[in-house]
Amino acid sequence: MESRNLFMRMLMHAVIIIMVLIWVVPTLGILISSIRPASDVLNTGWWTVFKSPLEVTQFTVENYESIIERAGMGTAFRNSVIIASVGTLLPVTTAAFAAFGFSRLNFWGKRFLFGIIIGLIVVPLQMTFIPVLRVYHQVGLSGTFLGVWLAHTAYGLPFAVFMLHNFFSALPRDLFEAAYIDGASLLSVFFRIALPLSVPALASLIIFQFLWVWNDLLVSLIYLGGTRDVAPLTVRLASLVGSYGQDWHLLTAAAFISIVVPVVVFIGLQKYFVRGILAGSVKS
Amino acid sequence: MAGVTLENVTKRFGDVVAVKEATLEVPDQDFLVLVGPSGCGKTTTLRMVAGLEDITEGKIKIGEKVVNDLPPKDRDIAMVFQNYALYPHMNVFNNMGFGLKLRKIPRDEITKRVKEAAKLLGIENLLDRKPAQLSGGQRQRVALGRAIVRNPQVFLMDEPLSNLDAKLRVQMRAELSKLHDRLKTTIIYVTHDQTEAMTMGDKIVVQNEGVIQQVAPPLTLYNEPENMFVAGFIGSPAMNFIKVKLRREDEDFFVDGADLNLKLSSALLDKRPGIKEYANQDVIMGIRPEDLGDAQVEKEFQVSDDNSFTADVEVVEPLGSEISLYFKIGDISGIARVDADSKARVGDKIKLACNTEKIHLFDRETEEAIK
Structure with missing residues (x-):
C-alpha cells in the first residue's frame, strides 16, 4: 500500500514537473532571445547562451530600446495598462454590487433578470459588434478608451455577476443577519462583511478579467482601431508580425513585454486564486 | 430593560x-x-x-x-x-x-x-x-x-x-x-x-x-x-399513553383496558374533579415512566392489585442509578424507569406498580387534559 502511494506521488510529481517545463521552457526561450543581439538570434539557438552563461557581453537591451522607441511599444504598453486596469475594475466593481443585490435582496422580477444575465454569458460577442459600433459612431465613443472600457465591462459582466452571486449566496445568512442586528445598514453589510469575505472570489475574478482584457485583440481592434495613440500591445504586436516578420529578436522582446504584466498580476493574486476557484464548492 | x-x-x-x-x-x-x-x-x-x-x-x-x-x-x-x-x-x-x-x-x-x-x-x-x-x-x-x-x-x-x-x-x-x-x-x-x-x-x-x-x-x-x-x-423518556375506559363503581373510578385495571386515587379525583364527568367514557391515560416501578422493589408507595399490572419485559437498559424497562401490555408498548435494584430480565413477566396519583387523563377527541 505504501509503495503504491509512493509510486502515485512520484507519478504526480513527474506530471507536474513536465507541465511546469512545458510552460517555462518556451517562456525562458522568449526572454533569452529578447536580450540577444539580432545576429545571434538568427544564427544560433537561445539555449546556446548556457555554454557560458556568465558572459555578459552576449546579452543586450537593444531589442527593447528599439521596440519601445521605434515600434511604439511603449505607448502600446501604456494603452494596455489603461485599458486593462479600468476594463477590469469597472466590471468587477459593478458585478460585486449587482451580485450582492441578486443574492441578498428581494425585489420584483429578480429571478427573471438574473435569468437574462445568465443567458447573456452564452451570447457570442461577435453578434454585438455591428449594432454597438453603430451606436458608438453616433455618440462618438468609437476609438476612445471609454468606449472599449464600456465594451469590456458589458462583455465581462454576466460571468462576473454569476460567479460573485454564487459566492455571496454561499456565505451564511446568519452572518448578514447578525450584522443587521448589530446595527449595520445594507451598504455597511456590503462593505464590511460581504466584500472582505469575498477577497478570494474577487481576486480570481480580477485575474480572469485582467487576463482576458490584456490578451484581447478582437474587441480592441473593433472599437479602437489600429491608431498608435490608443492601440494596446496585442494590436501593436499583431502589426509587428506583419512589418517585422523576420525580426525574431524584436518580436520576442515585444512578446515578453506583453507577458510580463499578466504574470505579475497572477503571481500577486495567486494565493487567493486557488481558494477562489473552489469558492462555494465545499461547505466550510 | x-x-x-x-x-x-x-x-x-x-x-x-x-x-x-x-x-x-x-x-x-x-x-x-x-x-x-x-x-x-x-x-x-x-x-x-x-x-x-x-x-x-x-x-x-x-x-x-x-x-x-x-x-x-x-x-x-x-x-x-x-x-x-x-x-x-x-x-x-x-x-x-x-x-x-x-x-x-x-x-x-x-x-x-x-x-x-x-x-x-x-x-x-x-x-x-x-x-x-x-x-x-x-x-x-x-x-x-x-x-x-x-x-x-x-x-x-x-x-x-x-x-x-x-x-x-x-x-x-x-x-x-x-x-x-x-x-x-x-x-x-x-x-x-x-x-x-x-x-x-x-x-x-x-x-x-x-x-x-x-x-x-x-x-x-x-x-x-x-x-x-x-x-x-415534556419529560424524558416521554409519557406513556394508553387508550382506556373510565369505569365508575359507586364512588370509585377505574381505568380499564389493554390488560390493565387501575383504581384512580382519591387525591387525583380531588385534584381534578373534571374526571368524574367522563365516567364510563373512553379516554386516554397518560403515565410518566418515572411514575411506574417494579412492584417487587417499589419503596415509594404501597403496591396492591388496584395500582399494579403485569407486563412483558422487552428491553432492559441499565443506566446505573436506575433502569429503563421497555415493556408491553397487550399490544401497547411503554417505558418504565424502575429502581436499580430491579431484577427484571428480557422476556420476564413482571408486575409494574403505578403511582395512581400521578395519572393523567385526556379527552380522546380533543386530546385536552381532563381537569
Whole structure:
C-alpha cells in the first residue's frame, strides 16, 4: 500500500514537473532571445547562451530600446495598462454590487433578470459588434478608451455577476443577519462583511478579467482601431508580425513585454486564486 | 430593560402558516424558553421579534413600543445564533465591538465594554484571535459577548448550545442561567431540547405546528400539561399513553383496558374533579415512566392489585442509578424507569406498580387534559 502511494506521488510529481517545463521552457526561450543581439538570434539557438552563461557581453537591451522607441511599444504598453486596469475594475466593481443585490435582496422580477444575465454569458460577442459600433459612431465613443472600457465591462459582466452571486449566496445568512442586528445598514453589510469575505472570489475574478482584457485583440481592434495613440500591445504586436516578420529578436522582446504584466498580476493574486476557484464548492 | 408582548401574531410563508395567532407576554427580566419539535415555528417567532422576518398579522411590542415596522437595528435587541455567526475576518475584539462601532460609540468606551464582557465570560486572553482559532465553546462565549456589550433591552437566543458537545452544553447551560441572574435582562431562548427548557426557563412556551400549546413555569408544564402534545413532549423518556375506559363503581373510578385495571386515587379525583364527568367514557391515560416501578422493589408507595399490572419485559437498559424497562401490555408498548435494584430480565413477566396519583387523563377527541 505504501509503495503504491509512493509510486502515485512520484507519478504526480513527474506530471507536474513536465507541465511546469512545458510552460517555462518556451517562456525562458522568449526572454533569452529578447536580450540577444539580432545576429545571434538568427544564427544560433537561445539555449546556446548556457555554454557560458556568465558572459555578459552576449546579452543586450537593444531589442527593447528599439521596440519601445521605434515600434511604439511603449505607448502600446501604456494603452494596455489603461485599458486593462479600468476594463477590469469597472466590471468587477459593478458585478460585486449587482451580485450582492441578486443574492441578498428581494425585489420584483429578480429571478427573471438574473435569468437574462445568465443567458447573456452564452451570447457570442461577435453578434454585438455591428449594432454597438453603430451606436458608438453616433455618440462618438468609437476609438476612445471609454468606449472599449464600456465594451469590456458589458462583455465581462454576466460571468462576473454569476460567479460573485454564487459566492455571496454561499456565505451564511446568519452572518448578514447578525450584522443587521448589530446595527449595520445594507451598504455597511456590503462593505464590511460581504466584500472582505469575498477577497478570494474577487481576486480570481480580477485575474480572469485582467487576463482576458490584456490578451484581447478582437474587441480592441473593433472599437479602437489600429491608431498608435490608443492601440494596446496585442494590436501593436499583431502589426509587428506583419512589418517585422523576420525580426525574431524584436518580436520576442515585444512578446515578453506583453507577458510580463499578466504574470505579475497572477503571481500577486495567486494565493487567493486557488481558494477562489473552489469558492462555494465545499461547505466550510 | 423591557418586556416583550406578542398579540395575535401570525406568520405565513405562501400558503404555509408557520406561526398562528401567537399571543404571549414576556415580563421584563424574565427568561422565557420557546420549545417544540423541528418546524414548530419557534425560530420563526424569535426571528419576528428580532425583525428578521416580517409579521403577516398581529402586533409585537418591546416595552411599550410597537416594533412591527422597525428594522432589527432599531429594536434594541441582541441575538445569539445557533452557529455563532461570528465575522470570520475580524478578531474577537472587533467581533464584539462591531455593533458599538457602527453605533459610533467612542473608542475608549468600546474598549472598556468589550474588556468587561470578556472578563465576565472568561475570554480576555482570546481578544486578538480570529474565530477560526477558537473552540466551539469559546466561539459561543464570543457570540454571547457580542450580545452583552450592546447592553440591549432583550436578548434573543436561537438554539445557542446545540452545536456544543454534551458536557460543554451542561456547563454553558448553568453559565447562561448565572449570566441571566447577573444581567437581569429579558431573554427569549429557543431550543428543541426540553432538558434545556426545563432547567433554564422561568417560563416555557411549548409550540407545535405554529400554535402555542401551553405557557407555564417548568414544573407546571411537567405536572399539569394542558394536552397530550405537551404531556408527551415534556419529560424524558416521554409519557406513556394508553387508550382506556373510565369505569365508575359507586364512588370509585377505574381505568380499564389493554390488560390493565387501575383504581384512580382519591387525591387525583380531588385534584381534578373534571374526571368524574367522563365516567364510563373512553379516554386516554397518560403515565410518566418515572411514575411506574417494579412492584417487587417499589419503596415509594404501597403496591396492591388496584395500582399494579403485569407486563412483558422487552428491553432492559441499565443506566446505573436506575433502569429503563421497555415493556408491553397487550399490544401497547411503554417505558418504565424502575429502581436499580430491579431484577427484571428480557422476556420476564413482571408486575409494574403505578403511582395512581400521578395519572393523567385526556379527552380522546380533543386530546385536552381532563381537569
